[in-house]
Amino acid sequence: MTETPAIRVRGLRRTYGDTVAVAGLDLDVGAGEVVALLGPNGAGKTTTIEILEGHRHRDAGAVNVLGHDPAHADLDWRARIGIVTQDSGDLGELTVHESVSHFAHYYPRPHDPEQVIELVGLTAKATARVRTLSGGQRRRLDVALGIVGRPRLLFLDEPTTGFDPQARRRFWDLIRQLAGAGGCTILLSTHYLQEAEALADRVAVIVGGRIVADATPAALVGRATARTVVRWSDGRQETDDPAALIATLTTRYGGAVPELTVSRPSLEDVYLDLIGDGS
Numbered sequence: 010m011t012e013t014p015a016i017r018v019r020g021l022r023r024t025y026g027d028t029v030a031v032a033g034l035d036l037d038v039g040a041g042e043v044v045a046l047l048g049p050n051g052a053g054k055t056t057t058i059e060i061l062e063g064h065r066h067r068d069a070g071a072v073n074v075l076g077h078d079p080a081h082a083d084l085d086w087r088a089r090i091g092i093v094t095q096d097s098g099d100l101g102e103l104t105v106h107e108s109v110s111h112f113a114h115y116y117p118r119p120h121d122p123e124q125v126i127e128l129v130g131l132t133a134k135a136t137a138r139v140r141t142l143s144g145g146q147r148r149r150l151d152v153a154l155g156i157v158g159r160p161r162l163l164f165l166d167e168p169t170t171g172f173d174p175q176a177r178r179r180f181w182d183l184i185r186q187l188a189g190a191g192g193c194t195i196l197l198s199t200h201y202l203q204e205a206e207a208l209a210d211r212v213a214v215i216v217g218g219r220i221v222a223d224a225t226p227a228a229l230v231g232r233a234t235a236r237t238v239v240r241w242s243d244g245r246q247e248t249d250d251p252a253a254l255i256a257t258l259t260t261r262y263g264g265a266v267p268e269l270t271v272s273r274p275s276l277e278d279v280y281l282d283l284i285g286d287g288s
């Protein structure tokens with residue numbers, strides 16, 4: 010990526026009393042990239058994201074987001090950022106349409122609220138009061154509020170927690186649309202490996218306030234090819250060249266190898282290895 014990164018973080022630290030929440034974190038997110046921050050409870054995801062949003066102070070480190078230090082950023086900068094937090098505010102008596110229109114007024118170049126409501130799949134609920142929405146519908150409204158200002162960079166903190174599988178997949182389609190045609194840079198935090206694998210160009214695994222791996226989902230899995238396990242009726246072997254082993258076995262058995270299975274490590278295996286007892 011030749012453009013200036015959308016996010017550049019070096020040596021970020023944040024402590025709360027004796028708790029080191031972020032312990033010297035480095036991260037780059039290129040313009041137009043979708044990066045997933047994946048890690049167990051308490052790893053420092055929310056603290057990191059909120060520092061990047063300008064909503065928490067840091068103790069040390071250099072942070073640049075869309076060319077500015079979020080700790081000293083102005084309204085112009087804020088208008089280029091979209092935020093979907095874990096715990097959004099109370100909009101109880103407003104309708105979906107009123108909420109999105111209201112937020113649109115804060116931005117210089119907002120999207121048409123009706124189009125945004127359609128994009129998040131809430132057209133049928135446009136005149137419903139926010140307090141009557143289901144959890145998943147409320148989350149989609151949160152995304153609508155996060156994107157109505159036409160952000161160049163969108164932060165999503167655990168956006169699909171509590172979604173049913175179908176709602177999660179619809180949500181993933183929406184994020185892909187925003188990143189693809191919309192050209193939006195996205196940093197999302199998640200506990201869900203499948204979500205990181207489905208959406209992210211890169212996965213940054215965070216444990217104990219540090220990035221312990223940062224690669225494409227395929228490269229993370231590829232790292233572990235040495236642990237491909239080949240099993241057959243009377244044997245089991247780990248190998249980095251399963252094809253050669255199977256060829257040898259085929260010769261040994263003079264044909265089909267009985268009860269042959271080949272299991273490649275999944276992203277989950279790699280992730281569990283990386284986080285160790287960090288969870």
Ligand SMILES: Nc1ncnc2c1ncn2[C@@H]1O[C@H](COP(=O)(O)OP(=O)(O)OP(=O)(O)O)[C@@H](O)[C@H]1O
Pocket residue numbers: 025028029030048049050051052053054055056057
């Ligand atoms: N306001 C706070 N005061 C004190 N400690 C805090 C505060 N916020 C976070 N922490 C601590 O900092 C560490 C990192 O928390 P953080 O919320 O950033 O993690 P996380 O990765 O987002 O976790 P989760 O996945 O559970 O949301 C945890 O040990 C947490 O208890």
